[in-house]
Amino acid sequence: MDTLAGLLDGARARGAFLLRAMLTSPWSLRIQDRAPLTVVAQWRGEAWFSFDDASPPARLGPGDVAVVRGPDPYTVADHPSTPPRVVIHPGQRCATPDGVDLHDVMGLGVRTWGDALDGETVMLVGTYQLDGEVSRRLLDALPRLLVLAGDSWDSPVLSLLADEIPRDRPGQDAVLDRLLDLLLIDVLRAWFTGGGDGDGDGRGGGDGGGAGREPSWLRAHTDPVVGRAMRLLHNNPGHPWTVATLAAHTGVSRAALARRFTDLVGEPPMTYLTGLRLDLAATLLRDERGVTLEAVARRVGYGSAFALSSAFKRVRGVSPAEHRARLSGVA
Template sequence: MDPLAGLLDGPRARGAFLLRMVMEPPWAVRIEDRAPICLMSVRRGAACLVPSDGGEPVRLGPGDIAVVRGPDPYTVADAPGTTPHALVGPGGVCTTLHGRPLAQDMVLNVRTWGNAAHGGTAVLVGTYLLDGEISRRLLDALPPLLTIPADARTRPLLDLLDAEIAQDEPGQQVVLDRLLDLLLIAVLRAWFARPGADAPAWYRALGDPVVGTALRLLQDDPAHPWTVAALAARAGVSRAGLARRFTELVGEPPMAYLTGWRLAVGADLLRESDATVEAVARKVGYSTPFAFSAAFKRVRGVSPQEYRVSPPEDPLDLPDRQRTLPRDRPVGKVSP
């Protein structure tokens, strides 16, 4: 299993929020939506991302892409010192800093929002509304903000997303979801592959001939009754040698990694399928649902059934009065 494909394939975007933000300077938008991950790219003009922790502002030019990991707030602006005129809160509700609704005031077209229809800056924004437990391993490995410059690999995807984002045809949301997935994967591949990349330990370890073999075995077949001895035999090294090298490169012993992976896959199956707890337990290598439930509650703090019936709040499930606009009309959110 390819590591990025394996981590991103389960919790794919479903009803992700996408729009084109068109602005004429001066402008600034404060983002406090607590979304797990947001991707944005400048199509024309320029924009600055200003972290809330006092970090250095990051400038984006045409074609540049930024990935912002939630839930910390940040500001998107024409310049670092511009005072925000709009605030985006949980659920994508957009207001002034004093709470006056702005959604209707700034709608320009289908999935197009801003202060000027022909503004000098246009930014594509794509936000994942929910994060699944498999992707959490990846999200936890990412910095709060990463950027990659424009390149030949991402440009065609950006062009296609830009063309589709203002369309309103049958199946449009599915098209946009898949385009966002493809773009995110392309960005992460480029980021992990760059010279000097601070990739997560498991990602770097996949390049090791011994540990990489063991990791792929665990990821490909978590239900197998793996032991360190069995992994070592498949990797062609001693049991002690594998345990030592695996812990050094991955940061935890093989069986601890396997437990975490099994529970992550199990958590995703609970949310993404209607399989029984017993069936999920078998799929991830637990002989009984009781053993799976005990391990799950020990790590997650809730039982599998509680986890399944109490998912994170989905902005799409908010009462109508709390939504910015219905999805079959021009959208007035800045971010979900």
Template sequence: MDALAGLLDGPRARGAFMIRACFDPPWAVRVQDEAPLTVMLMARGTCWITPDADGVPVRLGPGDLAITRGPDPYTAGDAPATAPQALILPGGECRYPDGTSLNGSMDLGVRTWGDRPGAATVMLIGTYLMRGEIHSRLLDALPPLLTLPAEVWDCPLTPLLAQEIVRDEPGQEVVLDRLLDLLLISALRVWFSRPEAAAPAWYRALADPVVGRALRLLQDDPAHPWTVAALAAKAGVSRAALARRFSDLVGEPPMAYLTGWRLALAADRLRDTDLTLDTIARQIGYGSAFALSTAFKRVYGVSPQEHRAGRAAAAVGLRAAPRVS
């Protein structure tokens, strides 16, 4: 499995929060929605984003793209000093700074929100509402805020997203979800090619002719009864050489990596499917539901059943919550 494809394999955007935000200065919005990931594309004007994590404002101009990694809050505005005029809370709930609701008061049409459609600043925003466990290995390596300037970011998806985000046609939600997935993957491909990007160790290790081969074997066929010796034979090196090289490049031994990968797959399948625990166990390489349940609880602190119930409750809460569009 390709490393970037692995980011969105399984739990893809489903009913992602998509909006075109239109503002005239002075304006500022504080975002406290706890969303795992938000992609912002500047269609017109400029914006300053200030993440709480380090408090360093970053300027975006036309064509620039930003990705914020939750759940840390951040503020977006025409200038770093502008006081927030709105708060975005979990579930897309929108309030004035004093806590009173403003849901509906700034609606400007289909997925459009703000001051007026022809405002000086227009941002195309897509927010992933749920965090899948497979994502964690990559998302945890991202900074709270990463940006791509227009000079290195020339994506043909930009005009298409601008057209589609304001349409109200059958199947439109699915179209926007897939566009958001493609936009994110395209942006991360550019980001990880840049020197300032701190790619996770396992991602960098995929380029190694020996360890990369072993990683792909583990990722593509987690149900296989892998051993270090079997992986070494496939990679064409000794058992000791693979174990040492794998640990040096990935940061953990091959079997520890496999355990984490299997449990991440289990977490996603518990959330996204109705498969029985026994079926999931067989699919990912555990001999029984009991063995998977024991390993899952040891790592995640909850049983598979509790994990599934908690994800379902969270999804119901997100569907029930009001949105700004």
């Protein structure tokens, strides 16, 4: 698996929240659901994304897609000057700014929400609600907001998602989860490889500019020494790697490898390996319900379940059991 594929494989929706939002102007939504990642595809009309700091608002036109990394609150509106009229809380509960519940008022049908079925603005929204659905390495690689222009990429997934969101069929949640994953992967692959015009924290105010969007460790993959070391780690993360053994495999001294790896990737080789192992452990805990913690520890290079649990909690703030229980609650 190449490094970019390994990164994109870190998105795995499980009971994600999806809907069509259909709105008439003036409208403004204050999003404070604390979700780790949200994908918004502008199907019709336009929308403006604004954050609470001084960064310029970002516009979405028809066909554009935005990816928003949480948990910071933000506002989506027909115009940056429109004050919030609806607040989206954790659990996707919607209310007026003074707390009046709007669930019954704004429901328009199966996974359809808003104030009018003929609204001039239509957005397709997919929200990963739990941290474990998106790997920490992927979240860390993303800006707070990226916008991919609709004329800079071509994917059939968006039309499939638009067709499937309002349908009510057996197994529909599983279908929508996979379509959301595919849409996110398509968007990020185009953005990471410079295929679109999306900016970092907003169109005209971010870090746009082709390959420069790649995180440093992804660009390091092309380095003849560091790239080989990274491929060795990704291909066999459970091996008892040390800087010395990596250096021997790459044909440089231990000091040279450590210095070059840290300069290009932004962290030392063993720190990178720890993150890689914990991401893999989180994925195994999420996807293989019957696997024991001891078995996961062996597969990712830890000598015992206790050692894995200690590292997992130190880095991620929760134990492996808590991580698995969180995801089981939405399965």
